[in-house]
Amino acid sequence: MPLKVVLVGAGNTGYHLGKHLSEHAELLQVFSRTEEKAQRLSLLTGVPYTTSLDELNPNAGIYLLAIHDDGIASVAGQLCEMGFSGKLVCHTSGATPVSIFEPSGLKRYGVFYPLQTFSVGRQPDFEQIPFIVEANNPEDSTILDELARVFTKKIYHLSDEKRAALHLAAVFVNNFTNHLFGAGKKILDAESLPFELLLPLINETAAKLQLAGPAIMQTGPAKRGDLKTIARHLAYLKKYPELQELYNTLTKSIQQGL
Numbered sequence: 001m002p003l004k005v006v007l008v009g010a011g012n013t014g015y016h017l018g019k020h021l022s023e024h025a026e027l028l029q030v031f032s033r034t035e036e037k038a039q040r041l042s043l044l045t046g047v048p049y050t051t052s053l054d055e056l057n058p059n060a061g062i063y064l065l066a067i068h069d070d071g072i073a074s075v076a077g078q079l080c081e082m083g084f085s086g087k088l089v090c091h092t093s094g095a096t097p098v099s100i101f102e103p104s105g106l107k108r109y110g111v112f113y114p115l116q117t118f119s120v121g122r123q124p125d126f127e128q129i130p131f132i133v134e135a136n137n138p139e140d141s142t143i144l145d146e147l148a149r150v151f152t153k154k155i156y157h158l159s160d161e162k163r164a165a166l167h168l169a170a171v172f173v174n175n176f177t178n179h180l181f182g183a184g185k186k187i188l189d190a191e192s193l194p195f196e197l198l199l200p201l202i203n204e205t206a207a208k209l210q211l212a213g214p215a216i217m218q219t220g221p222a223k224r225g226d227l228k229t230i231a232r233h234l235a236y237l238k239k240y241p242e243l244q245e246l247y248n249t250l251t252k253s254i255q256q257g258l
Contacts, residue, residue, distance in 0.1 A: 002026040009066035076104035094167030097160040110135030222254035
């Protein structure tokens with residue numbers, strides 16, 4: 001029997017979770033405070049939407065909170081006040097502990113965290129994405145395993161501490177790396193050079209990580225000890241003090257090793 005889910009949140013993560021759930025489970029309803037996002041996902045999935053928590057469908061077995069971390073506790077409290085205390089309520093955050101639900105009065109709660117970056121315009125390959133699940137009781141852990149299998153076979157059970165460390169590592173390899181792409185683009189834009197010139201290098205850097213660890217694959221002037229090149233780079237970056245500081249910090253980190 002398909003799992004019945006109500007999705008609370010229709011941003012980047014909610015959009016893709018909702019689309020997949022509508023095809024492989026039983027998505028009953030979509031909620032977002034932003035009507036445009038709620039309507040967009042409703043049209044994509046063919047399920048009704050609401051912009052009011054008071055109008056949530058009470059017939060689901062799982063209520064999935066794909067919302068900003070700072071809003072989880074508040075929404076959980078509202079759901080309990082609405083009589084949903086016996087429903088299984090889960091958040092999709094990597095950094096937020098499952099204990100965030102304890103003060104809400106909910107009896108059943110957990111974590112359903114897909115370890116991936118999502119953008120509305122790009123279709124994810126869920127089969128390749130690890131899902132981290134956790135629940136406050138064994139029975140609901142089994143239910144979340146079943147829900148995760150709708151997406152992937154890569155299912156992991158981690159404590160709050162392990163999941164938080166994983167999320168932190170993900171920030172380094174994804175969010176910070178993307179920010180560095182932005183730094184590179186800023187330099188190229190100033191010289192009227194296309195960012196596309198860097199794409200083969202970016203792709204090869206990521207591909208090599210399939211073969212060996214980052215420390216082994218590290219290259220560049222800091223790794224080689226090429227001080228003259230480093231000095232020329234720093235001289236160029238005098239017009240970008242914030243990038244010069246960032247370059248210095250990363251160069252020293254590479255030289256010292258992790």
